[in-house]
Amino acid sequence: MSVTDIPKLGGMSRWEPNTRARLAGAALELYAERGFEQTTVAEIARRTGLTERTFFRHFADKREVLFGGSEVLSELLAAIIAEAPEDAAPIAIVAAALEEAGSRLTDREHSRKRQAVIDANPELQERELIKMATWSAVLVAGLRERGVPDTVANLSAEAGVAVFKVAVGRWLAEGGDETMPQLVRESFKGLRDVVDGSR
Amino acid sequence: MSVTDIPKLGGMSRWEPNTRARLAGAALELYAERGFEQTTVAEIARRTGLTERTFFRHFADKREVLFGGSEVLSELLAAIIAEAPEDAAPIAIVAAALEEAGSRLTDREHSRKRQAVIDANPELQERELIKMATWSAVLVAGLRERGVPDTVANLSAEAGVAVFKVAVGRWLAEGGDETMPQLVRESFKGLRDVVDGSR
Numbered sequence: 001m002s003v004t005d006i007p008k009l010g011g012m013s014r015w016e017p018n019t020r021a022r023l024a025g026a027a028l029e030l031y032a033e034r035g036f037e038q039t040t041v042a043e044i045a046r047r048t049g050l051t052e053r054t055f056f057r058h059f060a061d062k063r064e065v066l067f068g069g070s071e072v073l074s075e076l077l078a079a080i081i082a083e084a085p086e087d088a089a090p091i092a093i094v095a096a097a098l099e100e101a102g103s104r105l106t107d108r109e110h111s112r113k114r115q116a117v118i119d120a121n122p123e124l125q126e127r128e129l130i131k132m133a134t135w136s137a138v139l140v141a142g143l144r145e146r147g148v149p150d151t152v153a154n155l156s157a158e159a160g161v162a163v164f165k166v167a168v169g170r171w172l173a174e175g176g177d178e179t180m181p182q183l184v185r186e187s188f189k190g191l192r193d194v195v196d197g198s199r
Numbered sequence: 200m201s202v203t204d205i206p207k208l209g210g211m212s213r214w215e216p217n218t219r220a221r222l223a224g225a226a227l228e229l230y231a232e233r234g235f236e237q238t239t240v241a242e243i244a245r246r247t248g249l250t251e252r253t254f255f256r257h258f259a260d261k262r263e264v265l266f267g268g269s270e271v272l273s274e275l276l277a278a279i280i281a282e283a284p285e286d287a288a289p290i291a292i293v294a295a296a297l298e299e300a301g302s303r304l305t306d307r308e309h310s311r312k313r314q315a316v317i318d319a320n321p322e323l324q325e326r327e328l329i330k331m332a333t334w335s336a337v338l339v340a341g342l343r344e345r346g347v348p349d350t351v352a353n354l355s356a357e358a359g360v361a362v363f364k365v366a367v368g369r370w371l372a373e374g375g376d377e378t379m380p381q382l383v384r385e386s387f388k389g390l391r392d393v394v395d396g397s398r
Contacts, residue, residue, distance in 0.1 A: 089396030129328040151365060155386065155393045158361030166353045187354065194354045195394050197288030 020058045022048045027065040028110070031117040036062070036124060066114055066124065070131050073101050074138045081142030090148045094139055094160035095188050101135075102167060102180030112172050136161045163187045219257045221247045226264040227309070230316040235261065235323060265313055265323065269330050272300050273337045280341030289347045293338055293359035294387050300334075301366060301379030311371050335360045362386045 026047040030039040041062060045052045059065050080097040088096075105111055118124040139157035144150065167183040178186070225246040229238040240261060244251045258264055279296040287295075304310055317323040338356035343349065366382040377385070 091393050091396045126325045126329060129332055130325060133328055151369065151386070151389055152393055154365045154368060155362070155389050158364055159358055159390060159393065162357030162361045163354070165357055166350060169353060170350065187350070190350055190354050191358060192394050194290050194351055194358065195391050197290045 019048075019050065019054065023050065023055055023058055024065050025110070027062065028113045028117060031066075032113060036117055036121045063124070063127065066118065067127060067131060069104065070134070073104065074134060076104075077101060077135060077138050078142050081139065082145065084146075090143050090152055090156040091159070091188075093143065093146075094156045095163075095184070097139065097142075098160050098164045098167075099181040099184045102164070102184040105168070105171065105180040108171065111168075115172055132161050132165065135164075159191060163191050166190070218249065218253065222249065222254055222257055223264050223267075224309070226261065227312045227316060230265075231312060235316055235320050262323070262326065265317065266326060266330060268303065269333070272303065273333060275303075276300060276334060276337050277341050280338065281344070283345075289342050289345075289351055289355040290358070290387075292342065292345075293355045294362075294383070296338065296341075297359050297363045297366075298380040298383045301363070301383040304367070304370065304379040307370065310367075314371055331360050331364065334363075358390060362390050365389070 023044060027039070027044045030043055030047065034043075039062065041052050041055050044062075044065075045055050059068060077097045077100075080100055081093055084093040084096065118128055136157045139160060140153045143153035143156060148156070164184060164187075167180065167187040170187070171178070171180050171183050222243060226238070226243045229242055229246060233242075238261065240251050240254050243261075243264075244254050258267060276296045276299075279299055280292055283292040283295065317327055335356045338359060339352045342352035342355060347355070363383060363386075366379065366386040369386070370377070370379050370382050
């Protein structure tokens, strides 16, 4: 029995720096080996030498291993928008928020494994689309709160999420040293160049 | 028995101009009244005075009433991209394709009812997100086929779909006389203005 798994403790009563990461790593391995649907929480626990109880202390379910950071990121986006300088342009606010979100993506190998699992499962692809739609809604709400007109808020948010998707795709596909925030910035610049093409 | 419902005929053997529209109209009414999940094909048929067999001649299932045009539109987008002038900018090609797609949306009341049904049902919202993601993939594939680099193709397609979403939202929300193609054009212009804000 691991020290992270003492019965009757309830909740996370001590610092468990690696447990969550270990569980997530084992889960991704199993999702890749057997498929997401076929993997059980019992197997994830077994591979880490922990118990199912420990798993459920860190994740509500199997899917949360893949999408657990999404709500935290939504809150982060909302906070950055609320705190932006008064005279900042809506697209600049969105870009700042998404650069910050991008900075949370640092483990490319982990993210690649995650993406491979999602690519193999239509239900998870839907969940990923919903996640991005939720971010867009958070950005729109934050911009409206600042008095940005609806159409500008919608266009800024949707364009921003589009840029972020492209940046993530590049980050996962490319082998270079560019960080996610750099790729988000470059992709925003890419959007300006692309949009200029229509004039 | 309707002339459109002669047993043993098999397939659509005669011109049935209104049957599909009547079935779709009745289905939308029922989805709005009872909810999408709660509505049966038998009820849709009953309300139109037709049979279930006739319904299934026009629609594979209840959901296709809401998403039946999606594949045709994907083919339309692909065709427009393939036929665009050689020197056209990627974003201009995407804009032309989406204006044409927008021109297929002419019955605002029908589209509003459809949107209300979708807004009330998370599963249908997912399906709508998948539809837009499919369009984006079709646009990307068409641009790549023309030799457009990946990042430009992805940015043009994602930005285009973002613009289209905003245009549809405006078309459904506003009471004005602007057509969908006009709103698509205006929203592309809006994107340029929004993106300029970041310079």
